[in-house]
Amino acid sequence: MSDDHHYPGGMRRWLMSTNHKDIGTLYIILSIIAALIGGAMSWYIRLELAEPGIQYIDDFQFYNTLVTAHGFLMVFFVVMPAMIGGFGNWFVPLMIGAPDMAFPRLNNISFWLLAAALVLLIFAGFTGGGTGTGWTVYPPLSAADYHPGWAVDFGILSLHLAGASSILGAANFITTILNMRAPGMTIHRMPLFVWAILVTAFLLLLALPVLAGALTMLLTDRNFGTTFFIAEAGGDPLLWQHLFWFFGHPEVYIIIIPAFGIISEIVSTFSKKPIFGYLGMAYAMSAIGVVGFVVWAHHMFVTGLDVDARAYFTVATMVIAVPTGVKIFSWLATMWGGSIDFKVPMMYAFGFIWLFVLGGVTGITLANAGMDIPFHDTYFVVAHFHYVMAIAAIFAMFAGFFYWIGKMCGRQYNEGLAKLQFWIFFVGVNVLFFPQHFSGMAGMPRRIPDYPDAYVGWNYVSSIGALITMIGTFLFLYIAIRTVTSGEKAEANPWGEGATTLEWSVDSPAPFHTHETMPDMTGKAPAE
Amino acid sequence: MGDMLNRLYVFFTALISTVIVFGGEVMAEQYRSKPWQMGFQEPRSPQAEQGFAFHDMLLWIEGAIVVFVLVIMGYIIIRFNAKSNPVPSKTTHNTLLEVVWTVAPIIILVIIAVPSLKLLYFTDRTPNPEMTIKVVGNQWYWTYVYMDNDGMEFDSIIIPDDELEEGQPRLLSVDNPLVLPVETDIRFILATNDVIHNFAMPALYLKLDTTPGRVNETWTHINDEGDYYGMCSELCGVNHGFMPIHIKAVSKDAYQDWLVEAQEEFAAKDDGSVVDDIVKLAAMNQ
Numbered sequence: 112m113s114d115d116h117h118y119p120g121g122m123r124r125w126l127m128s129t130n131h132k133d134i135g136t137l138y139i140i141l142s143i144i145a146a147l148i149g150g151a152m153s154w155y156i157r158l159e160l161a162e163p164g165i166q167y168i169d170d171f172q173f174y175n176t177l178v179t180a181h182g183f184l185m186v187f188f189v190v191m192p193a194m195i196g197g198f199g200n201w202f203v204p205l206m207i208g209a210p211d212m213a214f215p216r217l218n219n220i221s222f223w224l225l226a227a228a229l230v231l232l233i234f235a236g237f238t239g240g241g242t243g244t245g246w247t248v249y250p251p252l253s254a255a256d257y258h259p260g261w262a263v264d265f266g267i268l269s270l271h272l273a274g275a276s277s278i279l280g281a282a283n284f285i286t287t288i289l290n291m292r293a294p295g296m297t298i299h300r301m302p303l304f305v306w307a308i309l310v311t312a313f314l315l316l317l318a319l320p321v322l323a324g325a326l327t328m329l330l331t332d333r334n335f336g337t338t339f340f341i342a343e344a345g346g347d348p349l350l351w352q353h354l355f356w357f358f359g360h361p362e363v364y365i366i367i368i369p370a371f372g373i374i375s376e377i378v379s380t381f382s383k384k385p386i387f388g389y390l391g392m393a394y395a396m397s398a399i400g401v402v403g404f405v406v407w408a409h410h411m412f413v414t415g416l417d418v419d420a421r422a423y424f425t426v427a428t429m430v431i432a433v434p435t436g437v438k439i440f441s442w443l444a445t446m447w448g449g450s451i452d453f454k455v456p457m458m459y460a461f462g463f464i465w466l467f468v469l470g471g472v473t474g475i476t477l478a479n480a481g482m483d484i485p486f487h488d489t490y491f492v493v494a495h496f497h498y499v500m501a502i503a504a505i506f507a508m509f510a511g512f513f514y515w516i517g518k519m520c521g522r523q524y525n526e527g528l529a530k531l532q533f534w535i536f537f538v539g540v541n542v543l544f545f546p547q548h549f550s551g552m553a554g555m556p557r558r559i560p561d562y563p564d565a566y567v568g569w570n571y572v573s574s575i576g577a578l579i580t581m582i583g584t585f586l587f588l589y590i591a592i593r594t595v596t597s598g599e600k601a602e603a604n605p606w607g608e609g610a611t612t613l614e615w616s617v618d619s620p621a622p623f624h625t626h627e628t629m630p631d632m633t634g635k636a637p638a639e
Numbered sequence: 640m641g642d643m644l645n646r647l648y649v650f651f652t653a654l655i656s657t658v659i660v661f662g663g664e665v666m667a668e669q670y671r672s673k674p675w676q677m678g679f680q681e682p683r684s685p686q687a688e689q690g691f692a693f694h695d696m697l698l699w700i701e702g703a704i705v706v707f708v709l710v711i712m713g714y715i716i717i718r719f720n721a722k723s724n725p726v727p728s729k730t731t732h733n734t735l736l737e738v739v740w741t742v743a744p745i746i747i748l749v750i751i752a753v754p755s756l757k758l759l760y761f762t763d764r765t766p767n768p769e770m771t772i773k774v775v776g777n778q779w780y781w782t783y784v785y786m787d788n789d790g791m792e793f794d795s796i797i798i799p800d801d802e803l804e805e806g807q808p809r810l811l812s813v814d815n816p817l818v819l820p821v822e823t824d825i826r827f828i829l830a831t832n833d834v835i836h837n838f839a840m841p842a843l844y845l846k847l848d849t850t851p852g853r854v855n856e857t858w859t860h861i862n863d864e865g866d867y868y869g870m871c872s873e874l875c876g877v878n879h880g881f882m883p884i885h886i887k888a889v890s891k892d893a894y895q896d897w898l899v900e901a902q903e904e905f906a907a908k909d910d911g912s913v914v915d916d917i918v919k920l921a922a923m924n925q
Contacts, residue, residue: 340850448728481758559880
């Protein structure tokens with residue numbers, strides 16, 4: 112048995128893995144664990160907010176810490192690991208016909224840095240006074256004067272590690288996608304999911320170093336007497352906000368662009384049609400990525416930014432609606448004339464489009480600096496970003512999970528149970544987040560543990576939605592465990608003629624080593 | 640269009656509030672959210688009138704987009720499922736269609752951008768303020784300084800739940816409200832003594848951060864007498880949810896009377912804080 116065909120087992124397989132499939136699986140498991148912690152936090156928050164007055168969380172610093180940790184967990188430890196580390200690792204090499212990622216050992220360290228970051232984040236949440244700063248960590252609230260404990264330092268270190276993990280992963284993806292495609296698979300013939308991961312990797316590579324720099328400045332402010340963000344000593348708190356959002360806005364596209372990729376694959380597969388306007392789709396993602404770097408200050412419309420700057424950021428932000436529209440309409444046009452199988456991944460794709468359109472139009476509202484005044488920092492914003500980014504991303508993850516689970520574990524999920532889970536989850540998230548538009552318009556601020564009595568009604572409805580969503584989450588867990596342990600055997604291609612990408616050409620589960628001979632893709636799909 | 644929306648909204652909330660009786664009576668002159676409210680509070684300043692009218696326009700446009708997409712999705716579900724349409728088409732291009740769905744959004748955005756920028760510049764500052772109030776954020780209360788009245792200042796602190804009197808809304812009432820005259824162009828100068836806070840008043844279309852090292856400026860013009868309620872709108876620490884803003888708007892005459900009383904009560908004081916100096920400097924530079 113030659114070296115490149117070894118099959119390590121046990122600890123060696125999982126701790127020291129250099130196999131893209133195993134590392135992908137590890138990422139997905141980490142994501143599910145983090146989702147349960149982050150979800151538990153949000154359910155606890157909704158439990159407190161179900162009624163006016165203080166019922167469960169009488170330590171408001173702890174409440175703020177929950178809000179903060181929920182955000183960090185969901186962004187850095189749930190969505191990113193699942194979509195990029197999980198599905199990206201699993202399916203980019205499979206889809207481009209490569210035997211593995213370009214740098215398998217880098218891939219390993221990317222994962223374990225993230226696992227370490229998760230541990231640090233838990234420290235940050237539950238020791239040293241907690242991180243009651245919001246995920247935006249604005250100084251001076253996050254400075255040593257107002258958060259003297261080590262919690263914020265742990266949070267900073269956690270993000271540093273998570274950032275390093277993502278940067279290494281991004282370098283790996285870029286190298287793999289640019290250099291290791293099967294013969295004949297030109298850039299303009301790559302599946303859209305690969306395009307999505309490529310664009311995302313560039314965003315990671317350009318945005319995360321800025322966050323790392325800002326975090327380092329905050330760390331030295333807190334511990335070594337620098338004053339980058341301390342106004343009394345000549346620093347500027349607004350500098351943090353600019354740096355943070357220069358990272359933070361691309362970050363939301365880092366979350367949603369892989370979702371675009373997953374949804375594109377699924378829509379095409381289940382409509383049994385090639386994607387409509389493939390090039391438009393690919394370049395719309397690229398355009399969103401580029402424009403996403405020049406709109407950051409729309410998160411800062413009420414910080415006292417100069418009015419001309421606000422006018423610029425209003426217009427620039429609106430521009431993003433154009434490529435986003437191209438994507439929505441191209442998905443609809445792909446389905447148009449199709450012969451659609453409404454399997455669960457496709458139902459989740461429909462759900463995604465609904466959530467994304469709804470969150471997208473409220474995004475147009477919020478893009479207007481003049482209109483942002485009554486909305487800023489209210490529950491309207493909470494509703495907006497949960498629709499367009501958070502829940503939409505979760506829907507894409509569920510869609511991807513059900514789409515690919517047969518390929519990943521060799522067993523197929525139970526269609527009936529999964530349909531039930533979709534409907535519970537779909538109703539749950541809409542009951543949860545739609546009423547928050549109303550609370551927000553009425554003026555309810557974010558990040559408060561108690562609220563004036565007028566907001567009782569919609570908050571109660573919202574909490575019921577959280578309960579339904581919780582049931583949907585546990586049902587998903589049940590389905591996932593059942594699938595992996597006792598699901599029906601999956602065929603190599605369970606989806607039929609519509610599934611044309613390369614991952615369906617290998618067995619289910621995908622063998623430990625695949626594409627040892629690169630397939631010849633000359634003249635083959637996608638549509639161009 | 641806006642009118643119709645408003646009427647619909649008033650009808651709907653009236654309907655709901657007659658069905659569901661909720662605790663806490665709503666007094667005639669209190670401008671704050673109501674139970675089951677689904678839209679904005681009633682506009683009470685020119686900025687709010689213009690802003691909410693603009694939002695009505697946005698709502699129609701965005702509503703049309705959402706309905707359009709929903710109708711297409713519904714049609715696809717009915718017409719293009721595997722049963723109704725067993726043989727998929729192979730169409731993957733239509734240049735005209737692709738141009739249309741790129742250009743149409745651009746046109747819509749231009750239609751939105753024009754009134755949007757007008758609104759933005761209108762809400763920014765007033766060229767001729769008739770009076771100036773300095774608002775200072777503290778963990779976790781507000782300090783109001785009457786710049787035109789020898790810097791008369793006082794703190795405005797939340798009233799705890801167990802000390803509320805009849806008619807005072809919970810979490811919104813303070814010991815000393817910010818008293819302001821109606822029908823006056825009022826300039827606000829915003830500063831902070833510690834972390835970032837945010838001075839917000841929904842019915843007056845006000846919301847602006849108080850940032851360390853900076854002096855922010857905005858303005859309002861209150862149309863109606865009454866009690867206005869808002870809350871701090873930037874996470875500022877443990878008691879962020881408990882530093883409300885209460886503006887009591889009175890007639891110009893009543894305001895003058897109040898000033899005389901207040902000046903005795905809060906006898907002008909100058910504690911020489913750094914923030915004071917910065918604000919004075921900034922006001923002189925206007």
